[in-house]
Amino acid sequence: MEFVSPEGLRLDGRRPMEMRQIRGEIGAVAKADGSAFFEMGNTKVIAAVYGPREVENRSQQISDQALVRCEYTMANFSTGDRMRKPKGDRRSTEISLVIRQTMEACILTHLMPRSQIDIFVQVLQADGGTRSACINAATLALADAGIPMRDLVTSCSAGYLNSTPLLDLNYVEDSAGGPDVTVGILPKLDKVTLLQMDAKLPMDIFENVMQLAIEGCKAIANYIREVLLENTKQLEYRRGP
Amino acid sequence: MLQSKSFVRKTKQGKVVKVVREHYLRDDIYCGASICKVCDSSTARLSPSASTILILDTNVVLNQIDLLENPAIDDVVVLSVVLEEVKNKNISVYNRLRTLCSNSMRKFFVFSNEYHKDTYVKQMAGESPNDRNDRAIRVATQWYQSHLGAAARVLLITNDRENKRKATEEGISAETVESYVKALGQPGLLDLLVQPAPEDVGMEEVEDLRPSKRKVIYSEHKPMSEITSGLHRGIYHQGKLRVNRYNPFEAYVGSESIGDEIIIYGRGNMNRAFDGDVVAVELLPQDQWQEEKSLSIADEEDEEEEDVHLVPSSADDAPRNTDLAQGSVGGTKAVLCRPSGRVVGIIKRNWHSYCGSLEPMPMPAGNGGIAHALFVSKDRRIPKIRIQTRQLGNLLDKRIIVAVDSWDCLSRYPSGHYVRTIGEIGDRDTESEVVLIENDINSRPFSLQVLACLPPLPWSVSSEDLANPCRLDLRHVCVFSVDPPGCKDIDDALHCTTLPNGNFEVGVHIADVTNFVHPGTPLDDEAAQRGTSVYLVERRIDMLPKPLTEDICSLRSDVERLAFSVIWEMTPQAEIISTKYTKSIIKSCAALSYIEAQARMDDSRLMDPLTMDLRNMNALAKVMRLRRIERGALTLASAEVKFQIDTETHDPLDIGMYQIREANQMVEEFMLAANVSVAEKILKHFPLCSLLRRHPSPTREMLEPLLRTAAAVGLNLDVSSSKALADSLDHAVGDDPYFNKLIRILATRCMTQAVYFCSGDLSPPEFHHYGLAAPLYTHFTSPIRRYADVIVHRLLAASLGLYKLPTIFQDNAQLTSTADNLNYRHRNAQMAGRASVELHTLIYFRKRPTDTEARIVKIRSNGFIVFVPKYGIEGPVYLTPRGEKGGGEWVVDEQQQKVKKMDGSISYSVLQTVMIHMEVVEPQPNRPKLELALICR
């Protein structure tokens, strides 16, 4: 199938190096210590953070650092077919683990020993790139909860179809079965904390695709920084001079 | 700008889901006019002087693609909405349109109107998708007109009455194709137009040319909805229609739903389906299966005439299941009882353009006007096509190309239109061109992009090559090549040295083509597309450009060349002790022809090292060959002929059987061995993505004609295995020395051809090569002229760790389609080669009526088919004049394979020798054919 026309346009009208429209909002769940809503095109996710708080199950408590837990779910209405998926299926467990590891790598857990941080992310609408959107939402929510972090962590995916590297695959492109590289980075430290791909790619092409995903991550980081800055301004304004 | 598109879609499980997709609108899509001041004109395609810019409606593209391909039509804007619609309706037209758009000589510009912020239109409530697309086309036209202003006129070309009316209302200038083309004032262009309506009265004249014919009226095709539900309920079966190449009144539909081939007899049952169409078929009641068959035979004798043709070299070249004489007499009823059916609807058309000529006809009165004519395709599977022309006098003696437009159930023949003229009938260049077009062979010169991939000339082995540790320096070894005389593309060379322990070191050195052809380059893509070089009698169409073929890769004598070598250590009994694969550098010390090599070996006075090597090699080859034959390899005979061509006129001067010498067999033996060794190596490293070659065992049904003939002459052949068959072929010796060869030729034509395949697609028992009796085989030894060998070179290099495997090998589907393309190209190249020999045979006999000996190979009701050993051709000889049936004078004895005169005075039996007269006759002007007639003694 043709995913990039000879005119250089993708099926949804983007060019290969373009990302979908992104939008982030802080404070979607008032009850949580921190929460955020993040949107990449038609992929919409919500994240809520509780903590740091006392560890629920004493046996899990870690004496020198905080316990980070993560739960990823997909709303039943998030895909077109409204299928009831059993909670804790393999895919969700895997994505929960990926998100937990990625977030844990940037939270300064040693500052909060014997405590617990819970991250809940839920996909409201799925259109490809859900794990990236979840990580971006979680970053915003953690920042909103005021949890100390080394750096923001942002994520974006890139793929390779019709011999062209494509940034931020949507569902149609994702289901083409080509390689899909999901990258998470710490933009200021310039470090990669997440790298996933479940296909084969020759090394030189892989490097191009990964570089493209990293550029995407950086763009998202800039945007998230703006959102946070705007939020801080708002807070300052509300608190009054 | 963001738009969201939502639509409702049915999933495979039958659920209805709403799909929401994002749709981004942009402001960086440019108009493509170089005169435009606003847009970025770096990608502009429309000419600066264009006074009129055409915008095409979808129906114009779908119907008039032949017109669009004519250079008279230019400065065209192709809207993305139109492209999308064309792609959904007809992928081949889409591909042709895309080719036009990317052709730098033409001025076709693609405007992505669906993504432009000003030209995107949203479907309105109650508006059909069709109406919405029409509106999108009008909106885009209007945008162009206001965008370009007075600089150019923007004209919408549409044949949709409603669309044209609305356009005019909205102030857009719009015209139909006909009126636009007429206004151009080039009458020749009008022939290219597809005729719009089937209500053309004039057609009756053409049909009336055959007044004796019963009027064939086809049954109406079922509507698509009925077909879909019929397929669902299992009363219809879907499949691709394949017309028998040798009997156009018989076709097959491979149906997955009943797991068998359905046979369609007669044009009535084919119901206007063409070869390659995807059709829906209904099975006929079982009791009708037999009688339908006779219907197709009646049809055949009525209309078609068998030409003299080359002797088939495999079952794929030979008629299948159409032993008419035998079929009607019976005796093999079990074979005949296959499901037969009729076409009820056509799901997907495979119409394209066809090569042929007009049926001879008198010039109509009132010359200069429009004439109706019947076009006869060279491809016999295609029915005659009615066309309208304004240049009849011009076309009658020409080979032309015609495209099909429509076929309604009231007309006996489909209607179409003239596309272009190739040249005069019978002219060698024209006919050669026809052969190329017919077989889909690309004979265009290589493009500049392809040529840019070649290394600079003059090329020589570089110091880096010499320093490369992966390259074995074999320049000191006495390497030589043995090829047909005058061979310029030498892709293999050999060496054979005696080792101190009494063993031999034997090397096969193959041109290192992949050192120059890198994956993914235009050069590689082109070679992959061409698949093989094509050898016609008077010319060669190369797979790779000449500098590679004849110079850089050619292992000529006395020059250093890069090679890929397989080197064995062999005992004097030709047992392989070890095998080494390596890239190498060689310097051939002699490029011998088969004759020269043979002469050296035979001349007992010669004791020079080269001759000694040749003799050692020949001794080894003989042992290997014997062993192979013991294993059950078949030695089949071919009736290959060789022409001697006049260098000035390119006309054939002499014709004769190709002589096979020991030297040929020696080279062949080592090439086979190298191919087998390489197949083992690559399969071991890449069990799932190796390209191999297999030869399926013939089924008993396929061997039936051979067995019947053999039985008639009292010969009992054992066909239970290739070994058994090989043995019984060896024992088939009669009094006459040619008998054994004749039986082998008959056996050859029962086999199918070997095919390439991807090892991941089949299981190891299916890898078997029947003809060579080898469990594994591939092609490694001719990378200059076969792309399969290029792929195998890459696999071998990767298995040695020299290069990494190109990405295509990870994609099984792509590899399979590459193998399919190679099989297709290989087959076409062979067919073209055969057609070229047939053409030259005709030219040769044009001035040389000849009497010669022939052998009867098949008995028919009104004569027999003879094989002419001297010229490698076969054709019909009639005992009764055509048209007249046997009249009871001749009877066929099926058991004995004999045709006897009623009174018993004369009889002819299969394999009998007869004298025939060969002469080129012209029953109709400009339609020469070779005729074989019996000389009565």
Ligand SMILES: [Zn+2]
């Ligand atoms: Zn413009």
